[in-house]
Amino acid sequence: MADRKRVMVLDDEPIVGERLKPVLEREGFEVEVFTESEGALQRLAETAFSVIVTDLKMKGPSGMDILRFVKEKAPQTAVIVITGYATIETHREAEAHGALHFVAKPFKMQDLARLVAKAAK
Numbered sequence: 001m002a003d004r005k006r007v008m009v010l011d012d013e014p015i016v017g018e019r020l021k022p023v024l025e026r027e028g029f030e031v032e033v034f035t036e037s038e039g040a041l042q043r044l045a046e047t048a049f050s051v052i053v054t055d056l057k058m059k060g061p062s063g064m065d066i067l068r069f070v071k072e073k074a075p076q077t078a079v080i081v082i083t084g085y086a087t088i089e090t091h092r093e094a095e096a097h098g099a100l101h102f103v104a105k106p107f108k109m110q111d112l113a114r115l116v117a118k119a120a121k
Contacts, residue, residue: 004030005120006048010040010066011055011082020053023113029120037061041069049077050120053112056083056090064093071098078119082107 007029009017017033024031032049034040037060044052044066052070056063067079081094086104094102101115 004028005050006030006032007051007053007116007120008032008034008040008043008049009053010034010037010058010063011053012036012058013055016055016082019109020112023109024116027113027117029116037063037066040066044070044073048074051078051080051116053080053082053116056081056094057085064090064097067094067097067099080112080115080119082112 007024009020009031011017012035014035021031021033032043037058041061054063054066063081067081070077070079078100079098080101080103081099082103082105083090084105091102100119103112
């Protein structure tokens with residue numbers, strides 16, 4: 001289906017992508033899951049996504065690095081930052097760099113899927 005919205009899920013914990021991908025696919029999204037930020041950055045350099053869901057802390061480039069890269073390359077792309085290390089400072093920094101939402105772990109997959117659907121409109 002050519003008009004399906006493409007979503008990237010990036011989290012170094014594989015369970016996040018494993019659980020979120022089927023929920024988003026049921027909502028009609030085309031989903032690509034990455035557990036390493038280096039590979040995600042390579043994919044972002046060659047492919048457009050409607051929405052990026054990225055973890056904040058990972059080995060290699062961080063979620064903040066991903067956010068900055070996406071906003072420089074494709075400012076219209078919605079970025080949702082998820083983290084187990086939520087602080088007011090990281091929330092403010094993510095917003096300052098253009099994150100649409102900042103979500104603390106743990107979260108319900110369906111709640112995050114609703115945010116992705118809203119962001120994709």
